[in-house]
Amino acid sequence: MTLAVLGLGSNLGDSRQIVLDAMDALEGILTNLRRASLYDTAPLYVSDQGRFVNSAVSGFFPGREDIAAARKLLAEINTIERQFGRDRSKERRWGERYLDIDILLFGELVVREADLYIPHQRLNERRFALEPLLELFPEAAEPGTGLFYKDLCRALPEPG
Numbered sequence: 001m002t003l004a005v006l007g008l009g010s011n012l013g014d015s016r017q018i019v020l021d022a023m024d025a026l027e028g029i030l031t032n033l034r035r036a037s038l039y040d041t042a043p044l045y046v047s048d049q050g051r052f053v054n055s056a057v058s059g060f061f062p063g064r065e066d067i068a069a070a071r072k073l074l075a076e077i078n079t080i081e082r083q084f085g086r087d088r089s090k091e092r093r094w095g096e097r098y099l100d101i102d103i104l105l106f107g108e109l110v111v112r113e114a115d116l117y118i119p120h121q122r123l124n125e126r127r128f129a130l131e132p133l134l135e136l137f138p139e140a141a142e143p144g145t146g147l148f149y150k151d152l153c154r155a156l157p158e159p160g
Helices: 015-026 067-083 127-136 149-154
Strands: 002-010 031-035 039-041 052-061 100-106 111-113 116-118
Touching: 002 015, 002 067, 002 127, 015 031, 015 052, 015 067, 039 127, 052 067, 052 127, 067 100, 067 116, 100 116, 100 127, 127 149
Parallel strands: none
Antiparallel strands: 002 052, 002 100, 031 052, 039 052, 111 116
16 A cells, blocks of 8 residues: 555545535545645646635545556546546636646656656645645655755745
8 A cells, every 4th residue: 555645636626525525535545534724726837717716635546656656546547537527628628617637746756757856846825726735744754855844935935
């Protein structure tokens, strides 16, 4: 079993309920699921869209702490996203979406591939992802570097 931390976000439809329902769906693939609070956040990168509801969950995913298991988790969360109406072919990058689920951490695994990047490649610049992660794991550190996420979060500008 590998400890996974996932970030969730939505800004289309009933975003609060979508995130809560997605957390319920994730209970089918992660054991001992823990849920962070819901956060109301301004969009980052593309400002001409509605506010987001963001959160994070953690739980144990069956299998080893390796890229094969991480890819299996990615496939499972992509299926959940589609169940909630996500169609990547119709989205603009960093734009509106019914549901986005990102793998923030997968144990201590570090992956740098085009379609899979763990820890999430923009985690260090995203307060909306770091704050829920830190709610679950206040002393979490970045695999590979050992930098504490709380220090990285403190260095980010306050949200507008």
